[in-house]
Amino acid sequence: MDFAAEMKRHVARVERGLDLHLPPAGTRPARLHTAMRYSLEAGGKRLRPVLVLATAERFGVRDDSALPAAVAIECLHTYSLIHDDLPCMDNDDLRRGRPTAHKQFDEATALLAGDALLTHAFGLMAESYAASPALAHALIRELADAAGSRRLIGGQMEDLLAEKKADASPEELEFIHLNKTAAMIEAALVMGGLAGGATDKNLATLRRAGRHLGLAFQIIDDILDATADTATLGKTAGKDAKADKTTFVKLHGLEKSRALAANHTTQTLTALRELPGDNTFLTALVESMAQRVN
Amino acid sequence: MDFAAEMKRHVARVERGLDLHLPPAGTRPARLHTAMRYSLEAGGKRLRPVLVLATAERFGVRDDSALPAAVAIECLHTYSLIHDDLPCMDNDDLRRGRPTAHKQFDEATALLAGDALLTHAFGLMAESYAASPALAHALIRELADAAGSRRLIGGQMEDLLAEKKADASPEELEFIHLNKTAAMIEAALVMGGLAGGATDKNLATLRRAGRHLGLAFQIIDDILDATADTATLGKTAGKDAKADKTTFVKLHGLEKSRALAANHTTQTLTALRELPGDNTFLTALVESMAQRVN
Numbered sequence: 001m002d003f004a005a006e007m008k009r010h011v012a013r014v015e016r017g018l019d020l021h022l023p024p025a026g027t028r029p030a031r032l033h034t035a036m037r038y039s040l041e042a043g044g045k046r047l048r049p050v051l052v053l054a055t056a057e058r059f060g061v062r063d064d065s066a067l068p069a070a071v072a073i074e075c076l077h078t079y080s081l082i083h084d085d086l087p088c089m090d091n092d093d094l095r096r097g098r099p100t101a102h103k104q105f106d107e108a109t110a111l112l113a114g115d116a117l118l119t120h121a122f123g124l125m126a127e128s129y130a131a132s133p134a135l136a137h138a139l140i141r142e143l144a145d146a147a148g149s150r151r152l153i154g155g156q157m158e159d160l161l162a163e164k165k166a167d168a169s170p171e172e173l174e175f176i177h178l179n180k181t182a183a184m185i186e187a188a189l190v191m192g193g194l195a196g197g198a199t200d201k202n203l204a205t206l207r208r209a210g211r212h213l214g215l216a217f218q219i220i221d222d223i224l225d226a227t228a229d230t231a232t233l234g235k236t237a238g239k240d241a242k243a244d245k246t247t248f249v250k251l252h253g254l255e256k257s258r259a260l261a262a263n264h265t266t267q268t269l270t271a272l273r274e275l276p277g278d279n280t281f282l283t284a285l286v287e288s289m290a291q292r293v294n
Numbered sequence: 295m296d297f298a299a300e301m302k303r304h305v306a307r308v309e310r311g312l313d314l315h316l317p318p319a320g321t322r323p324a325r326l327h328t329a330m331r332y333s334l335e336a337g338g339k340r341l342r343p344v345l346v347l348a349t350a351e352r353f354g355v356r357d358d359s360a361l362p363a364a365v366a367i368e369c370l371h372t373y374s375l376i377h378d379d380l381p382c383m384d385n386d387d388l389r390r391g392r393p394t395a396h397k398q399f400d401e402a403t404a405l406l407a408g409d410a411l412l413t414h415a416f417g418l419m420a421e422s423y424a425a426s427p428a429l430a431h432a433l434i435r436e437l438a439d440a441a442g443s444r445r446l447i448g449g450q451m452e453d454l455l456a457e458k459k460a461d462a463s464p465e466e467l468e469f470i471h472l473n474k475t476a477a478m479i480e481a482a483l484v485m486g487g488l489a490g491g492a493t494d495k496n497l498a499t500l501r502r503a504g505r506h507l508g509l510a511f512q513i514i515d516d517i518l519d520a521t522a523d524t525a526t527l528g529k530t531a532g533k534d535a536k537a538d539k540t541t542f543v544k545l546h547g548l549e550k551s552r553a554l555a556a557n558h559t560t561q562t563l564t565a566l567r568e569l570p571g572d573n574t575f576l577t578a579l580v581e582s583m584a585q586r587v588n
Contacts, residue, residue: 023443023444027443027444028444028448028452028469029448029451029452029455031451031455032443032447032448032451033443036443079409083405083406083409086405088400088401088402088405089402089405106382107382108382108383108454109451109454111377111380111382111383111405112377112447112450112451112454114409115373115377115408115409115412115447116442116443116447118409118412118413119412119438119441119442119443119447120438120442120443122416122434122438123435123438123439123442126431126434126435126438127435129431130431130435133427133428133430133431133432134427134428136427136431136434137420137423137424137427137430137431137434138427140416140420140430140431140434141417141420141421141424144413144414144416144417144420145417147413147417148410148413148414148417149317149321149326149327149330149410149413149414150317150321150322153326153406153409153410153413154322154323154326156406157323157325157326157403157406158322158323160402160403160406161323161325175322
């Protein structure tokens, strides 16, 4: 398997799906729909939607039937970035190498574009899977749970609270990363499995794989924030240290953080091996993520 | 029928449902869940959830099976108020007679509490109607459509844009009111019908009734903003005139606005009469709303 080519194929499908499944920029009100597309089209790694598509394909999906779920999770992720960048949150001017939504438009438009992307994530799945209400229901339930007040938004809230304290505890950091980051990566694998008709046992294994992958991803992100530059990241680097934010790197040091990330990567691969069938692409994807900091 | 007693019964059910179907205030993170409940428990007329319950009951629902849908629409409505009150939007300090969420907590908490209520609206229905995926799907689809970028959020966006212009046209005002206000009232009636197993024909009639009721409601709101005081409204009165905002009253004057509201009320009642069965409570509710400005 040519990993780079496979990755490119999946990303191209995601880009096409985003264009296909978002209202055209000229849809009234044009400013709102333009802002929604501006943030979605800023690029990024498309990790979550690629995980949906690759997992669905792994479970036998050969057509575009997982694409709306992939688009929905990218809409959800993008909304969380738009709101996270707002002045009352992280107050960031740069995202994926471009001005953040509230810089490009204004705060109110960014707020509403985020709200609209969040709502669209659910509406799109309800619409696209109308012929399979049970699948629509399972996908929506999974995404709403991962994105809700106990998980994604809960993680963002504790992240904000932790920034105001001198030191967050390892336990608080774990809560934040499990929910702010790992929840959506876990959901991506599970949603791919749902679209592919995976059994409950395999869905549970996908959930475990996603949890470890999400934790590895966040630790790697912390390491990169501490070691890479802004141009490489496409977002402001060194922010965590500047804000004296508690991260894995601050709490455990670089070496221990690398070891922790490697451990979660290993556990991800172990979980994937428990699944029947061909893991070639998912394994290569997990390993390519780990290599970013090795 | 004792209208006041019936109204009280429905509102009490809504209040009980809100308490039952929201995570406890102490759920981690407590600040987030406390903020979600703070805004929900601020009261208000509970018009949308009462419409869901009353419509469902009218179509034969005798148990609490419409309650999660009613709670979901109130979560959705409350999120839209929290975000609408933020400094980058209407910048309002007072809502339902209490400090707005960002005044009581802070902007970031208010933003996240709004996001969480929006997400919870969908998650709650996915969870509560898990045994009836087709109903869950239909309810979620209806709410996502009404709350999406072409309707509720689209209306909010055009409302903001209109405020920056010297004069909004009657056509722009119609778009704003149809979407910012009428969409959710329409959805309330349709969701009640869905929970009650109404036929497609009756659902279409409910949609038409909801559209006229929503427009009547918004015109009445404009009239009250121009004529009532802050204590009566529980929110800042005279805001529209102060902001030189285009409203029905500014565009058409008080008399014509009253006539327009009366016309939409009549059309609501006409639509309701097309439904088979007993309209006593819904008719009384529509009339009580109209009487607020007569």
